[in-house]
Amino acid sequence: MIAADLAPLAVVLPFLGAAVTFILIRHARAQRAVSISTLSVTLLIEVVMLISAPSAGTHAVKLGGWEPPFGIVLVVDQFSALMLVVSSAVSLSVLIYAAGQGMADGDEDGPVSIFHPTYLILVAGVSNAFLTGDLFNLYVGFEILLTASYVLMTLGGTAPRIRAGVTYVVVSVVSSMLFLIAIAMIYGATGTINMADLAVKLESVDPATQLVLHLMLLVAFGIKAAVFPLSFWLPDSYPTAPAPVTAVFAGLLTKVGVYAMVRVETLLFPGDRINSLLMVVALLTMVVGILGALAQSDIKRLLSFTLVSHIGYMVFGLAISTRIGLGAAVYYVAHHIIVQTSLFLVTGLIERRGGTANVDRLGGLAKLSPLLGLLFFLPAMNLAGIPPFSGFLGKLGLIQAGVELGTPLAYVLVAGGVATSLLTLLVMARVWNRAFWRSPADAEDPDPILLASKADGSSVGTSRHVTGEDTGRFAGKDPVRLLPASMTGPTIGLVALGLALTVLAGPLFTLSDGAAQEMLDRTPYIEAVLGAGADR
Amino acid sequence: MTVNITLIVLMAAFFAAGIYLLLERSLTRVLLGLILLGNGANILILATSGPSGRSPLYTAGTPAEEYTDSLPQALILTAIVITFAVTAFMLGIIYRSWVLGRVDDVQDDPEDRRVADQDSYDYEDDADIIADTTEFSEAEDPSAAAAADRAGRTEGPR
Secondary structure, eight states, X not given: OOGGGGHHHHHHHHHHHHXXXXXXXXXXXXXXXXXXXXXXXHHHXXXXXXHHHHHHOSEEEEGGXXXXXXXXXXXXXXXXXXXXXXXXXXXXXXXXXXXXXXXXHTOSSOGGGGHHHHHHHHHHHHHHHHHBOBHHHHHHHHHHHHHHHHHHHTTTOOHHHHHHHHHHHHHHHHHHHHHHHHHHHHHHHHSXXXXXXXXXXXGGSOHHHHHHHHHHHHHHHHHHHTOTTSOTTHHHHGGGSOHHHHHHIIIIIHHHHHXXXXXXXXXXXXXXXXXXXXXXXXXXXXXXXXXXXXXXXXXXXXXXXXXXXXXHHHHHHHHHOSHHHHHHHHHHHHHHHHHHHHHHHHHHHHXXXXXXXXXXXXXXXXXXXXXXXXXXXXXXXXXXXXXXXXXXXXXXXXXXXXXXXXXXXXXXXXXXHHHHHHHHHHHHHHHIIIIIISOGGGSSSOOHHHHOBOTTSOBOSBGGGOOSSOOGGGTTSOOOBSSOHHHHHHHHHHHHHHHHHHHTHXXXXXXXXXXXXXXXXXXXXXXXXXXXXXXX | OOOOHHHHHHHHHHHHHHHHHXXXXXXXXXXXXXXXXXXXXXXXXXXXTOSOOBOSOOOTTOOGGGBOOOHHHHHHHHHHHHHHHHHHHHHHHHHHHHHHHSOOXXXXXXXXXXXXXXXXXXXXXXXXXXXXXXXXXXXXXXXXXXXXXXXXXXXSOO
16 A cells, blocks of 8 residues: 555545535535535545655555456556645635635635535545546546536526637537547547557557557647647636636646646657657747737636646647656646635735736736735746746756757747747736836726725725715625735635745656656556556 | 448448538538438447347357447447437527527637737827837826826827
């Protein structure tokens, strides 16, 4: 019995929690307690798994005792353990934030009581996708998390969310269909869907057929990961969802797609046959994404475009596919999950304090709430890659890998990466200048909440002081705290976790380097699943 | 591996009709397209299981090749359940879209249109920087400067 044998709990516990919270649908307080404690326990188990992962090596858990390649296996290696811990830490913070929002607004039995069970199912689907060693089970994991995300995306059923939800559902279903078709063709070509078994058997398939299967999988995962030119659905659909939902989607869902791409590239189809294609795709994703962000004035849309743009960095590392490039990509995925989620959570706070997420209508937030300013500034600089933040370290690793490879295309990619980093800084500085630095009076058509002040001129802490005929989004509601500690708390925690990536960069880089080495040398994975000596 | 030509033709017809419907703007047709694509994919999985044989219940002495490959059927069953759930959800949001706006079409993103239509001139970024910032001059009254600033702002090209 080793820690990795606990892997099924990472999927089963959230499912059990979802069932219990579904029964408790009329008891908001009990629901919150159950879902938060479930995710805390899950996170604890995953941390134990991560700590033991480097020494224990790759470990496969055979579900139901069926021997691979016939049964489903869950595989724990350093990459999947790291992804599990990061994703659970992020989803726990977002859950506490969402619960805090509910508490602050007094939604004891609002229409969002379905949030907790759906959210836990989403987490279970993400964990399943990270752990599984079976291609069809990966499809099922994707469907679990996607179906949960459809519900979260259209929460409340308002007109904008339905409009955005329709696009999102159709695009996701089409990508799932492509994945399913690819699975059918792979089964037709090899007669197996176990990933370790495939890694062995695909080598003997005709190279042309291999290329077709490879590209089909990459297109299916490319839609989910929002890689250019398959990324246009994302900035359209993410911003309309509630702030915590957008935050968790931005952090996790695209990264599951990236994770699947990494597995395809390293385990199923190793070699550098399409690396040039991936480099071009990475470059276009970075540059087109950030140019889109420059044109936006809504912070949520702007962040959605930076999300697309920074997916390009991960594809960059994957396309280089040397040990150092892959290791930097693994580190960058962990960094980006945390930073992008914290930025979206802060945007939720901005929207609450300023009444809108449109930068043209915001101003003076740094003076109104210095804490909010700090919470935005740190992850924003982290995303742009200012030293000594983790964004800088990740980008440095990628650039080092690109220079080491030394082909002309790699140098173009390095230049594109640096330019994207600078443009990200520009985008973040624009938000900072408008929403935080200028006077609220300069804002165009500001929300009443932004201009409200107490009788002595000091800034307000609740919506009670909003006067005038139009009180904006707080009209007709009881006074609520604008920045409740239950919402700022988890945001501070996540921003601090982003800073911890810098402090812990040494051990983390060792870990991601180990993960990269494990992936490039496929033998540990294959032997863990199929037994020693199976790969040759 | 042998393949069943009927299944392949059927699959091709489903995919062709499904993709055609998917490209329509009406949501109901898009949904029908998705259902056809799902069924086409299921037929493709069935086609990969090879020729049919004995039911996969163990009988002593029967060689392995005589049984039907049962794994694709298990995959199809799972895929059908998933397609069913997604179809039900799609019907739900299509109905909701009809209730809310009497529309059965894919809607434009208003924020996207707004960004596309906006002027490339941006007051905040592109306006001339005022040479004298009054910070160290004693004569100017700050509130008057703010008022002048606002006046300049409304006149500025937008």
